[in-house]
Amino acid sequence: MKSYRSDFPILEKKIMLSSCSQSAMSNQVMHAFKSYQDSLLVSGMDWDEWMNVTNAAKEKFASLINCGPSEIAILGSVSDCISSILHALPLATKEVVTTEIDFPCIGQSILAQQKRKDFSVSFIPSNNHSIPLEYYDEYVTTNTALTCIPHVSFYNGFKHDLKAVSEIVHGKGSLLFVDAYQSAGSVSIDVKRDNVDILVAGMQKYLLGIPGIAFMYVRKELAESLEPSTIGWFGQKDIFGFHYDKLEYANGAQRFNTGTPPVINAYVANAALEYILSIGVKEIEDRLTQLSQFTIEEAIKRGLDVKSPAFSKGSTTAIYCKDANLMEQLLRKDNLILSARKDCIRLAPHIYNNENDILQALDAIVYHLPTTNK
Ligand SMILES: Cc1ncc(COP(=O)(O)O)c(C=O)c1O
Structure with missing residues (x-):
């Protein structure tokens, strides 16, 4: 298969297995930074070009998840x-459900809104590194307005079957919110096929970009039934009408836009999404499935404690370490860039990684375990 390594200069010096946190920067992304810089240094100001690039990035994200660009909002x-x-949910909302494997910002935001809207909150537990489908039937009720799940868990890579979850939660009358930050770019996503209501992702992880920009899909009819209350002038129907005394929501998901979009992040997003789409998510997903299975097999051979499920997973594999932050620091000294979360060090390969990267990382983990597990 084609090697993509030469597009990522850092790989000459380091092994990057940290796509669950920050992936390696490509030459294409480096040029995108430069072209934004040039628009300031050479043109001075170029709003038309900035908006063109921002819209191009939005269109690419829309095609990545199979929806229309008007169903995408751009946030930070x-x-x-x-x-x-959560702000846009009606005051009469009775119940919101999420999981204990969602990234903490989901539960924290729900609890903050609970202070204003007085709904009940349920956290679905995990079992043996994953969440069995039956739990959705048990925890989501006919009172549930919104169910929030991660597509892929940030902690151990467990992957939900979105279609199966959406069937259950829609059967109870709940909307489905999917956090796809750990899957976008590495797992195929089709919001129409899987009947997802809202899906969000940032660019820093498997989308090969940087933080500071996030895309939010909201199904068109749903978006137009909601009246957001955290808003901005870029979410208005007539942005450049400058109506200081009129609130008129834009069509579709664009009503969730706030202020001036994060333009430099959009330049990077546009280049990074172009790169991902030129390879094709299916090709990336197939390769990462191989690398993920290889990681699990080799970790088990070395007697490591794998905290990821054997199947139904994304690229990330979590290995138990008592002091995972120390493990991350020790590996960094060996030029191995991996990311720790809680009690695990995570191996998160991307299309530019190979089996040898994984073997080197696993051997180094085995070497450092006596120090980190003291
Ligand atoms: C699944 C998931 N959701 C959300 C976040 C946090 O996103 P943000 O910092 O854009 O709020 C992360 C960060 O690691 C994540 O892995």
Whole structure:
């Protein structure tokens, strides 16, 4: 298969297995930074070009998840996205459900809104590194307005079957909010096929970009039935009409836009999404499935304590370490860039990684375990 390594200069010096946190920067992304810089240094100001690039990035994200560009809002982070949706829920909302494997910003935002809207909150537990489908039937009730799940868990890579979950929660009358930050770019996503109502993702992880921008899909009819209360002038129907005394929501998900979009982040997003789409998510997903299975097999051979499920997972594999932060620091000294979360060190390969990267990382983990597990 084609090697993509030469597109990522850092790989000459380091092994990057940290796509669950920050992936390696490509030459294409480096040029995108430069072209934004040039628009300031050479043109001075170029609003038309900035908006063209921002819209191009939005269109590419829309095609990545199979929806229309008017169903996408651009915000600064996944935390912004979930807060914006919770603000837009009716005051009479009775119940919101999430999971204990969602990224903390989801539960935290729900609890903050609970202070204003007085709904009940349930956290679905995990069992043996994953969440069995039956739990959705048990925890989501006919009172549930919104169910929030991660597509892929940030902690151990467990992957939900979105279609199966959406069937259950829709059967109870709940909307489905999917945090796809750990899957977008590495797992195929089709919001129409899987009947997802809201899906969010930032660019820093498997989308090969940087933080500071997040895309939020909201199904068109749903978006137009919601009246967001955290808003901005870029979410208005007539942005450049400058109506200081009129609130008129834009069509579709664009009503969730707030202020001036994060333009430099959009330049990077546009280049990074172009790169991902030129390879094709299916090709990336197939390769990462191989690398993920290889990681689990080799970790087990070395007697490591794997905290990821054997199947139904994304690229990330979590290995137990008592002091995972210390493990991350020790590996960094060996030029191995991996990311720790809680009690695990995570191996998160991307299309530019190979089996040898994984073997080197696993051997180094085995070497450092006596120090980190003291
Ligand atoms: C699944 C998931 N959701 C959300 C976040 C946080 O996103 P943000 O910092 O954009 O709010 C992360 C960060 O690691 C994540 O892995």
